[in-house]
Amino acid sequence: MALKVYADRMSQPSRAVLIFCKINGIKFKEILVDISKNQQFSPEYKAINPMHQVPAIVDGRFKLFESHAILIYICSAFPGVASHWYPSDVTKRAKIHSVLDWHHANLRRGSAGLVFNTVLAQLDSHQSYPQVVNQAEGILLRSLSKLENFWLKDGRFLVGGSQPSIADISLVCEIMQLELLSAKDRDQILSPFKKVAQWIEDTKIATAPHFDEVHGVLFRAQKRFRERMKTQSELKAKL
Amino acid sequence: MALKVYADRMSQPSRAVLIFCKINGIKFKEILVDISKNQQFSPEYKAINPMHQVPAIVDGRFKLFESHAILIYICSAFPGVASHWYPSDVTKRAKIHSVLDWHHANLRRGSAGLVFNTVLAQLDSHQSYPQVVNQAEGILLRSLSKLENFWLKDGRFLVGGSQPSIADISLVCEIMQLELLSAKDRDQILSPFKKVAQWIEDTKIATAPHFDEVHGVLFRAQKRFRERMKTQSELKAKL
Structure with missing residues (x-):
């Protein structure tokens, strides 16, 4: 099951995660959480991110929010991300x-x-x-x-x-x-x-x-x- | 040369770094940057942390500020820190x-x-x-x-x-x-x-x-x- 990225492109941290996944060729499904329609407050999304913010990801059974944590997780959990994005040094x-x-x-x-x-x-x-x-x-x-x-x-x-x-x-x-x-x-x-x-x-x-x-x-x-x-x-x- | 921790114990992130070093038995020198005397704005301290905030560390020639980054660095760079503080999983x-x-x-x-x-x-x-x-x-x-x-x-x-x-x-x-x-x-x-x-x-x-x-x-x-x-x-x- 591909990585799911819950995002609204009007949100700057959402865009950061989307651009990062795309430039690294990571397979993912983008799921719109439309902030202008308050979809971040829906019961379905609360189960993904109780802080009602985008972005969040679901990778198999693992859920994560906060864009910096997400970016670091993707660098660490997905093979093929070039090392300059998050050097091991x-x-x-x-x-x-x-x-x-x-x-x-x-x-x-x-x-x-x-x-x-x-x-x-x-x-x-x-x-x-x-x-x-x-x-x-x-x-x-x-x-x-x-x-x-x-x-x-x-x-x-x-x-x-x-x-x-x-x-x-x-x-x-x-x-x-x-x-x-x-x-x-x-x-x-x-x-x-x-x-x-x-x-x-x-x-x-x-x-x-x-x-x-x-x-x-x-x-x-x-x-x-x-x-x-x-x-x-x-x-x-x-x- | 031991790790230097620039701190003021009135600052909550300073205390976090000091407590963490002490509980993990890390040898360090605590250097007071007295915020009540505006010492964080001194030219000497500006060379350590140009953001004029505490804490900051100097480890050999390596300087670092932002307490979360410091805590992670210490977990990664100093042997003997128990894994529960920052698990590798x-x-x-x-x-x-x-x-x-x-x-x-x-x-x-x-x-x-x-x-x-x-x-x-x-x-x-x-x-x-x-x-x-x-x-x-x-x-x-x-x-x-x-x-x-x-x-x-x-x-x-x-x-x-x-x-x-x-x-x-x-x-x-x-x-x-x-x-x-x-x-x-x-x-x-x-x-x-x-x-x-x-x-x-x-x-x-x-x-x-x-x-x-x-x-x-x-x-x-x-x-x-x-x-x-x-x-x-x-x-x-x-x-």
Whole structure:
């Protein structure tokens, strides 16, 4: 029975797992858990992941959630994954754990927090507080600066790699979520970080054509979101 | 040259690494990075950890930060660490990664967020917003509920273990930070979670006498903080 990947391509960790499986030629079945329809709260999915988040995997009778844990599991349990994704060398592996752990409270918190409390708050009409937005933006900018000046200082990829690891896929998929902001806001945030921009390109190339294919949903959402935001602004201007 | 552990025992991930090294008989030198004196921002420490956080380790020429990455590195690089701390079995290891990853955005975020924005905000006179406090408390309570009903459902220790793993030390040290709240607030938060209370006790016993020894600083701070809070309340009442 093939690996099952429960995912919604609008979720950045879902995309990371899907791209990783595809680039490594792993046979899997993608099962959509549509967040926009609250399918992550269904009783069926609760039995897979009681935290109601995507992605999750089922491999035979083994269930697992949390995308970093999933990526490491696939590297370890599936033969044929090239070693650069998750090297067996203890120090190289430790550095990958370090950047993945750092990611949680920094880049992910800043990026996901900003998108959730700005564009998604506006579109879904949920409450958003200026101090929460400011805090998220501050965390995001500091995280991008650390990527530019520390994590990418020694190589094309994170922690000095000349080839990508699971950390590159995970963190680049996170940054791609900023595509949901207005083009102006996105550019203002990302434009100072030249190494980060090059690293995103390098990761896209290293995972082509799967990177663009898996991100197709995000770009279609971007178009839809920007049109809705424009309509909302025009309506406001008329009032 | 012995392993160097840069730590402040007031920090929960610092305590986790110290307790872990002690219970496993690993020779190391503990180097205090006093957060109350902003020593994490010194140029010397920046060269160890540019993120200005504790703990960090230096093992020969190898530097590492992020406590989960450190715990895994020590399990992998130092002979003699019992296998239950970080089993080599791929599925058991994956479950430990899963709970450690979950920890970042859940228990840690809730617990650290609540302590920082209540008792530490009051003592340091830094700004705190009610919605931020409420959000942190909500995340903490949901996390404790998931510990009680999911992570501890199959055994005495996390993810069904009959012996502790690195995840137990990490998460229990996080919960211990709630000792800095008033006794009333701490009890109100923790008392509904009976399995969590038993698990904290079991982890203390499994890591005795190091658990209490390393937490000594926290308990002394608790006493000091509660006295200062009492004095502040009395002063307010007089105004």
